[in-house]
Amino acid sequence: MTDAYLALNAGSSSMKFGLSEASDPAEILLSGSAERLGSDAATLAIRDAYGKQVQGSLGAAGHGEALTELCAAISRLRPELRITGVGHRIVHGGTHFNDPLPVTPEVLHALRELIPLAPLHQPHGILGIETAQAQFPEATHVACFDTAFHAGKPWVHESFALPRQYFDEGVRRYGFHGLACASICDALERGGYPLADRKIAIAHLGNGCSVTAVAGGRSVATSMGFTALDGLTMGTRCGRIDPGVLLHLMKNGSDADEIERVLYHQSGLLGLSGMSNDMRDLATSDAPEAAQAIAYFIERVIEEIARMAAAMRGLDCVVFSGGIGENAADLRDRITAGLSFLRRSDGSALEICVEPANEERQILVTLHRLAR
Template identity: 45%
Template sequence: MTILAVNAGSSTLKFALYPVREAVAGSATLAGSIEGLDLNGQLLMSWRIKEQVFKSQIEALSGDPFREALQALQGVLQRELAGRDLQAVAHRVVHGGEAYRDAVRVNRSVVEALSRLSALAPLHQPHNIEGILAFGRAFPDVPQIACFDTAFHAGIPEVEHLFALPQALVRQGIRRYGFHGLSYQYVMETLNRLSDRAQGRVVMAHLGNGASLCATLNGKSCATTMGFSALDGLMMGTRSGSLDAGVVLHLMSQGWDHARLQDLLYRQSGLLGVSGISGDMRTLRASHEAQAQLAIRMFTHRVIRETGAMAACLRGIDVLAFTGGIGEHDGALRAEVCDSLAFLGITLDHQKNSVDTGAQAVSLHRSGSPVEVWMVPTDEGRVAAQAAAAVLPMQL
């Protein structure tokens, strides 16, 4: 019996097959991703089966790269699922709002409720829903399970989740939700296996095209940088991150409408907006352009600043963990963040930090460091598979 985990992000579509009996701790029997979902990107699908790696260029003909990616993935899965008993498709869904704090089997009313949250996560939620509908059509007899990024932060303290707004707006559900919860749950579970300090004061940094920080105490989220939407907090690939609301009011006074503002803040800002070159950190690292270097410095500065804020919420820090595409592979950024936060007791082992360990979690701190530093490759799919296995009445 197998569970398919699907993670439709803002720039990639990730997928993995997990044996049901091993959904908690086992490795995926098939895992891969499709990159280039951003506008004008080149679609490349790569996947791994045991030790074999396969790659395929996807020809985008319709002008809708996400739809093309889904169709290509379904073709691969139809072949690979031959002879397997597919029990469920577990979907990462970015926003669950106030209604969904646990994984849920999807029906029409769930889809309608999640669709109403699309304006709060326009880069993700529509893709999440489209994936649910597409796989529902491809596998009509297989349960579709929605697993929510917001769930990990559902219990954050009142002083953290409330905004300084009138109560009438709070009652409408305008509050801090927080995101990247599936990733943070996986990293926390990994740290619990590797470190005696994981139940202490932990700051996790999920750094990728979307980026956020999360502070945990006793394994529970108590502060995070993202808020009501996935726009708040750190500077990101194409998102602005935290921005004085007065800027939006100013642009509105100049005639900017909702669609133009949304495009600016979600798709034209961040690393892309500052550099004028790309929202991909790898591309900017390879560039000698002054604006590319400025974008990197700004991104790094925001991570340093907000990590300090997370440590302040915790009254100190015992563990700092990096994950996400940038957090896992950009040793230069990790070094600058850790060196800038040395006053908190962080002492990085630069030799360890310079080695890319790929899929292996690794400690990066020096022996005797008051603060542990870890790089933990995330696996949101496995967490989604766990949640789906818990929702369904399966015979494990």
């Protein structure tokens, strides 16, 4: 038997994974994803290193059922591998978890207490840990935190202008998509990009969206804040909003649960268009509301990238990633055109590139590093 590592990346309605030998985490043997979890049309797709793909229907599976089927599929496809380490993407690490660490009962308890800060993602990450622990009880399970990449930002980009006691109690700008940002930075460096000497803005655009300012390879500021609601317009999340709107809703009879549903599930592209949270649907629609939603999305991205340039006092490169960032060339062109007023310190135009995030590879490399 050959020791192997498994990376699990649980999203709000999906679960991606990567599998490698423990000795070579950069060489992913199997990868894939379970999509549309929680609906009646959940699917599982698995790809090997040569691009061969196995697909199947999961019916109405949720995250737990999908992971159980995934583990069974791995055993069928690669019976010679023994899973000795499992790395889990955890969206929120709070104030205490700024580095990857082995999962213990105490860590799981602390992660559950953070569920209110990431209600779309944290429960699925925890369920992934519990299910994988049952499937691989002898393996070492490691939690890898999205917030960790942003730890150590300048205080002015971490705090809110609230009484200081709230900051001390953990009410601060954490930032998310950290594993994605770390994987992009690593990929740029491996490709020879002089990351240490550059100021870049990573525009991670998908169903969830953020822009992160990275100077010298470190996070300086990011659009998401205390929760994954802040900043850019997203698929169903509102992004930046005047807190007075929330006070207005509360004073007019909406309770916290109702407001949470609106902000997380009914807003963003879906709320603006009244049609869909999927940019592909909006791009092919003739409805004026679809065009308005796209225009709103583009404007917020341009504004947020410009804000990150201000935070770094300069900008060299914009890196697009995520499902929209990587695949919607027309949107990238419109965003880039809107940034034409920004120039590099030498007066030249901004560098623009597309770099897919690979959170699973990042987790596998982390497992290898911790095992040494």
